[in-house]
Amino acid sequence: MNMQTTTRLTAAETALVEAFASQIGELPGNGAVIGTRDRLLDDLKKAGLPTRRIEAWHYTDLKTLLRMVPEAVPASVIDPVAALVEGSSVLSVLQGAADARATVEGVQIEAFKEKLADGSAAAGLTALDKDDVIGRINGSFVRDGFALAIPANAEIEEPIELQALHAAGQVHTRFPASFGAASKATIVERHQSVADGAALVSSISDIALEDGADVTWIILQRQGAADTHLGQIRVNLGKDAKLRLFVVNAGGKLVRQELRIAVEGEGAELTLRGVNLLGGDSHTDVTLVLGHNVPHTNSTEIIRNVVFDKASGVFQGMIRVAPDAQKTDAKMSCNTLLLSDEGGFSAKPELEIFADDVVCGHGATVADIEKSHLFYLMARGVPEKKARAMLVNAFVAEIVEELEDEKLVEALEGVISAWLEKHA
Numbered sequence: 001m002n003m004q005t006t007t008r009l010t011a012a013e014t015a016l017v018e019a020f021a022s023q024i025g026e027l028p029g030n031g032a033v034i035g036t037r038d039r040l041l042d043d044l045k046k047a048g049l050p051t052r053r054i055e056a057w058h059y060t061d062l063k064t065l066l067r068m069v070p071e072a073v074p075a076s077v078i079d080p081v082a083a084l085v086e087g088s089s090v091l092s093v094l095q096g097a098a099d100a101r102a103t104v105e106g107v108q109i110e111a112f113k114e115k116l117a118d119g120s121a122a123a124g125l126t127a128l129d130k131d132d133v134i135g136r137i138n139g140s141f142v143r144d145g146f147a148l149a150i151p152a153n154a155e156i157e158e159p160i161e162l163q164a165l166h167a168a169g170q171v172h173t174r175f176p177a178s179f180g181a182a183s184k185a186t187i188v189e190r191h192q193s194v195a196d197g198a199a200l201v202s203s204i205s206d207i208a209l210e211d212g213a214d215v216t217w218i219i220l221q222r223q224g225a226a227d228t229h230l231g232q233i234r235v236n237l238g239k240d241a242k243l244r245l246f247v248v249n250a251g252g253k254l255v256r257q258e259l260r261i262a263v264e265g266e267g268a269e270l271t272l273r274g275v276n277l278l279g280g281d282s283h284t285d286v287t288l289v290l291g292h293n294v295p296h297t298n299s300t301e302i303i304r305n306v307v308f309d310k311a312s313g314v315f316q317g318m319i320r321v322a323p324d325a326q327k328t329d330a331k332m333s334c335n336t337l338l339l340s341d342e343g344g345f346s347a348k349p350e351l352e353i354f355a356d357d358v359v360c361g362h363g364a365t366v367a368d369i370e371k372s373h374l375f376y377l378m379a380r381g382v383p384e385k386k387a388r389a390m391l392v393n394a395f396v397a398e399i400v401e402e403l404e405d406e407k408l409v410e411a412l413e414g415v416i417s418a419w420l421e422k423h424a
Helices: 011-023 031-047 112-117 133-141 371-379 384-400 406-423
Strands: 089-094 108-111 144-150 160-166 169-179 184-193 199-209 214-222 228-237 242-249 254-263 269-278 283-292 298-307 312-321 329-338 344-353 359-367
Touching (some): 011 133, 031 133, 112 169, 133 169, 133 199, 133 228, 160 199, 199 214, 214 228, 214 254, 214 406, 242 254, 254 269, 269 283, 269 312, 269 384, 298 312, 298 384, 312 329, 312 359, 329 384, 344 359, 371 384
Parallel strands (some): 089 160, 169 199, 184 214, 199 228, 228 254, 242 269, 298 329, 312 344, 329 359
């Protein structure tokens, strides 16, 4: 049974209910949006935060782990930071408020608060299922973000960076994006803390690729050491669409990143690559639900994890192949370097296959650094500490190097190297 009692709310649940009551008068939205917010919050109050008894949250008992919700703070004065990749078009969302002046040539852009105000966003403020607490929280509290529309046949040469920065408090953003037929673009969705102080961040990206669209979407999460980050990406792939999705988690105290992907067009291809860098006493959860719903589609998913200190993590990967999805080719793997006796990582790859003419597989490994590799470097005069850092960096950089853009590869390798220098 997945519904939970409402008789005893935790401190975090109580704080969410009280925050909604105090903010509802200033949250953007017409009558339809406000009604949707009310229903989502009521569902959240009735169900409560999920516990390990709910299968999808078995390794991340949010009811226990989310011990407090910071108070909402007035909009802070935050300056944008340099783009991850030089030459990118930056769309800033600072402390949850989008820069309404932002433009990108050839792209239709609208501040999400405007879609809330006129009610056009109401239909998208939904929970995907009974266990979708991220959908409920974000739909209840979201204030702003950007809606992007890339026209058919458009090719956006430089990356577009969705730069979501915050100081502390509560920040809830939304990024719906549609890519027209045969369009091509690179999006960097960047979440980053720029100050000390705890924050609760939720963010949902709704992505639709029409027939033949070719998209690279990068999620870079670098929240603060006290922050909670609840992220979700919802994807629909049309015929012959290609999506390269890269997820890099390099921060946060408590992180849940959900990937909800539906492959709906024949000939569609998904490439998912993930890097999770875990240190301190943090907990990071990446949960994938991938549906191959039509014939002749392909996907590959590779997740690499590095665990230091007392950190813990989990990758849950579910691939569902529908009865009509013959000729599906889907492969998933999760590899972890566990570099501490006090840390831990759980991997739960799953397949649900209802078609008989498919090629599907999954695997998971957990190991320490290969001693022979370490010996090889040390025998050639490399100090042990540096040798270990080199091997760890190579383990995760291999994933990033699959990106075709050299500037992107260099930028992400810089993020990874900086994190490893701090934690290794």
